[in-house]
Amino acid sequence: MEKNEKESMEMDVKTPTAANDDEPEINYKGLKTMPLIIGNETFEKLGAIGTLSNLQVYLTTVFNMSRISATTLLNVFNGTTNIATLVGAYLSDTYFGRYKTLGFASIASLFGLLVVSLTAVFKNLHPPHCNPSDGPCIGPDAGQMAFLLFGFGLMIIGAGGIRPCNLAFGADQFNPNTDSGKRGIDSFFNWYYFTVTFAEIVSVTLVVYVQSNVSWSIGLAIPTIFMFLSCLMYFVGSKMYVKVKPEGSPLASLVQVLVVAVKKRKLELPQQPWLSFFLDKAAIITPEDQINQDGSPSNPWNLCTMQQIEETKCVIRVIPISLTAIFYHIGAQQQYIVFQALQSDRHLGTTSFQIPAASYVIFAMLSLTLWVPIYDRLVVPFTRKIKKNGGGITVLQRIGIGLFITIVESLIGAFVEERRRTWALRNGTTVSPMSAMWLVPQLALGGLAEAFNAIGQIEFYYKQFPENMRSIAGAFFFCGSAVSNYVYSFLISTIHRVTEDGSGGNWLPEDLNKGRLDYFYYMVAVLCAFNFGYFLLCASWYRYKGTGDSSFEVEMESKKLDQHSA
Numbered sequence: 001m002e003k004n005e006k007e008s009m010e011m012d013v014k015t016p017t018a019a020n021d022d023e024p025e026i027n028y029k030g031l032k033t034m035p036l037i038i039g040n041e042t043f044e045k046l047g048a049i050g051t052l053s054n055l056q057v058y059l060t061t062v063f064n065m066s067r068i069s070a071t072t073l074l075n076v077f078n079g080t081t082n083i084a085t086l087v088g089a090y091l092s093d094t095y096f097g098r099y100k101t102l103g104f105a106s107i108a109s110l111f112g113l114l115v116v117s118l119t120a121v122f123k124n125l126h127p128p129h130c131n132p133s134d135g136p137c138i139g140p141d142a143g144q145m146a147f148l149l150f151g152f153g154l155m156i157i158g159a160g161g162i163r164p165c166n167l168a169f170g171a172d173q174f175n176p177n178t179d180s181g182k183r184g185i186d187s188f189f190n191w192y193y194f195t196v197t198f199a200e201i202v203s204v205t206l207v208v209y210v211q212s213n214v215s216w217s218i219g220l221a222i223p224t225i226f227m228f229l230s231c232l233m234y235f236v237g238s239k240m241y242v243k244v245k246p247e248g249s250p251l252a253s254l255v256q257v258l259v260v261a262v263k264k265r266k267l268e269l270p271q272q273p274w275l276s277f278f279l280d281k282a283a284i285i286t287p288e289d290q291i292n293q294d295g296s297p298s299n300p301w302n303l304c305t306m307q308q309i310e311e312t313k314c315v316i317r318v319i320p321i322s323l324t325a326i327f328y329h330i331g332a333q334q335q336y337i338v339f340q341a342l343q344s345d346r347h348l349g350t351t352s353f354q355i356p357a358a359s360y361v362i363f364a365m366l367s368l369t370l371w372v373p374i375y376d377r378l379v380v381p382f383t384r385k386i387k388k389n390g391g392g393i394t395v396l397q398r399i400g401i402g403l404f405i406t407i408v409e410s411l412i413g414a415f416v417e418e419r420r421r422t423w424a425l426r427n428g429t430t431v432s433p434m435s436a437m438w439l440v441p442q443l444a445l446g447g448l449a450e451a452f453n454a455i456g457q458i459e460f461y462y463k464q465f466p467e468n469m470r471s472i473a474g475a476f477f478f479c480g481s482a483v484s485n486y487v488y489s490f491l492i493s494t495i496h497r498v499t500e501d502g503s504g505g506n507w508l509p510e511d512l513n514k515g516r517l518d519y520f521y522y523m524v525a526v527l528c529a530f531n532f533g534y535f536l537l538c539a540s541w542y543r544y545k546g547t548g549d550s551s552f553e554v555e556m557e558s559k560k561l562d563q564h565s566a
Contacts, residue, residue, distance in 0.1 A: 034188055036237035037170040038195050043230035044106065044162055045199035046207070047113050047223035048155070062120060062216055063148070064127045064137040077152055082482035084160025085475035092161070093250050093469055098169040099243040101161045106234055109158025110227045115151030117220035119144070164475035167192060171462055172242050187376060189459045194372040201365045247468040250311070256300045257282050257312040263302070279309050311466040314545050318464050318476075320538040321396070324403060325457060325480030327531040330488050331406030331524055332449045334413055336508075336517055337361065337439060343512050344420055344436035355436065363440045367447030375451065395460045396539045402453020403535050406528045409445040414521035416442060417512075424513045432513075464545050495520060 059070035092101040119125040125144055130137035140148070170188050175181035203223075211219025260282035267284050282304040285291070290298035297303035337360060346354040383393050393401075416438050424432035457477050465473035492508060499507045499516075509515040 033173045033237050033240050034170065034184075034191075036233050036240075037166065037173070038188075038192055040102075040106070040230045040234040041162075041166050041192065042195045042199045043226045043233065044109065044166075045196050046203055047225075047227035047230060048109065048159065049200050049203040058120075058211070058216065058220075062126050063144075064130050064139050077156070078482075078485075081156050081159045082478045084156050085164045085478045086472070088160035088162075089164035089469075089472040089475040090251060092165050092246065093472060094246055097243060097246045098165045098172065099238075099241060102165050102169055102234065105158045105161025105165070106227075106231045107158075108154050109162065110224070110231055112151050112154030112156075112158055113220075113224040113227050115147065115154060117217070117224050119148055119151070120216040120220050163478055164472065167458060168462060168473065169241075172244050186380070186459070189455055189462075190372050190376040194369060197365050197369050197372075201362055201369070204362065205359065250466065250469040250472065253300075253304075253308050254312050254315060257304050257308050259301060260304050279312060283309055311469070314464060314466055315469070317542060318461065321399070321460065321535070321542060322457075322476055322480060324399070324531055324535045324538070325453075325477070326484045326487055327527050328403055328406055328449070328453055329481055329484035330491070331410050331528040331531075332402075332446045332453070334410075334442070334446065334521075334524075336512075336520075337443065339512055340417060340420060340439060340517070341436045343424065343430060344432050344434055344439070346436045360436065360439055360443060363443040364447035364450070367444040368451045369447075371448055371451040372455075395456050395463065396542065398452050398456035399460060400532070400535055400539060402449045402451075402456060403528065403532045405445055405449035405452065407525055407532060409442050409449060410521050410525035410528055412445065413442045414518040414525065417521060418518040421513055421516075421518065430511065430513065495523075 055070075055074060059065045059073065063070075065073070088101060088105065092098050096104070125147055127138045127140050127144065167189070170192065171185050174184040174188065176185065207219060207222055210222060257279060261279050264281040264284055264286070265278065267281050267286075283306050285303060289303040291303075292298050297305065300308075341355075341360050346356075348355055380393070419438065420432045420434045423434045424430070427433055454477075457480070461473035461476045465476075496506065496508045499505065504516065504519075505514070507516045507520050
């Protein structure tokens with residue numbers, strides 16, 4: 001770092017954020033704490049993903065569960081985990097704060113991974129080993145299943161607190177009122193995602209290899225050790241962290257605005273767009289309303305402040321943009337890649353070695369991992385230089401680029417699948433002679449889309465949600481992913497059911513050579529195109545937080561002050 005940047009960062013540390021000079025200055029140490037926070041999340045992902053990515057195999061081979069039972073259990077586990085992020089965000093913003101929530105969740109995740117690893121270490125905690133020649137396998141008894149579910153429950157608690165709070169807690173360490181602090185926040189988002197992706201790559205390769213080919217006891221112990229290191233790194237920096245205190249229930253504030261606006265819907269305001277016209281009525285003072293000496297409403301269920309109303313508007317404005325995440329995930333994370341690879345030539349060159357079908361997803365991770373530092377160190381500085389305002393690519397532009405890439409990715413996926421299927425039918429073989437390396441371009445585009453859209457989503461939610469709802473903003477990303485999984489499952493089952501008896505044949509049969517997966521990809525491309533068009537419409541209407549209709553806001557604030565003084 002150059003000298004002038006160091007001086008700028010030193011100025012950030014001494015910058016007071018409160019208007020009252022009597023309040024203590026906040027000592028920001030963003031660059032010093034960022035390695036600890038990112039290290040905490042990296043080791044947490046190494047632990048969690050190192051366990052979760054291979055749980056289906058573990059449940060079917062060690063716990064002797066059927067594939068349907070194991071898949072159902074993991075679907076419930078993943079769904080509950082995503083829902084838990086909302087609960088964790090609410091508790092963090094309302095009662096405990098991000099620091100305590102992260103600390104408690106990290107410990108819960110550590111013990112959860114320890115419990116799951118113990119099921120592999122001790123023979124009485126899992127069913128006896130089963131050989132197909134020995135007859136029917138013995139499944140887990142009630143005690144063994146209860147112990148396993150106890151571990152899952154602790155992991156859910158851990159993920160529910162870590163996922164929504166880690167990003168917001170890391171951003172808390174930078175001064176948002178200075179240019180260097182804002183640049184630090186932007187870099188934090190980029191490097192956060194870079195390290196998390198690196199952890200995923202290590203988990204789905206080295207850790208999974210040890211679990212499947214060496215020992216489940218050792219393979220599950222490694223993630224537990226990673227999680228221990230995650231906790232250690234987090235608590236080492238305890239004295240350096242900026243710890244933002246919770247400010248009450250932000251969700252209750254949103255509900256209050258809506259309730260009071262409905263109560264006062266018949267009152268008159270100056271002609272304005274419908275949203276402002278409706279919500280701003282919650283701030284109209286009537287003779288029945290009581291005001292405290294400090295100017296706050298005595299009953300927030302009868303009268304709301306303009307700050308509450310503006311916070312509610314921020315959340316409502318974000319929702320239309322957030323809906324684009326549903327079809328983004330469907331386009332970016334094509335779930336039939338593994339099946340395509342299984343029915344393609346996976347040999348590495350002329351050797352006899354075959355690349356595992358599930359390992360091809362690494363190309364998407366590598367694409368993201370390589371692009372993030374290029375974007376952060378080359379693209380962003382370049383765009384800041386050529387743009388007069390020095391702002392570079394906006395967060396909505398970044399999201400939009402990612403959405404557009406999903407269209408191209410789906411079209412390429414359709415072309416490659418048509419080529420794979422044609423070669424297989426021409427040769428009369430189940431496995432197509434087409435190299436599975438033809439799947440790499442669409443996988444690389446998927447990683448590139450994630451580098452733009454997924455990181456952009458996280459940054460968008462953080463910056464556009466009210467300050468007291470940043471943990472809930474972190475949970476928004478996971479909720480979008482969860483809804484996308486449900487929609488994807490519904491889409492696949494519907495297409496399977498509708499086309500099964502159709503004249504063109506089933507699009508998604510067990511043997512892809514007998515189906516038309518390429519048609520499905522074309523359909524996804526159309527959905528992504530509509531999604532991109534919907535995003536452009538929403539983005540053209542969207543107003544970033546703090547850049548709304550200032551004349552109307554000033555008018556309403558002036559009117560409110562006049563009513564208070566009267």
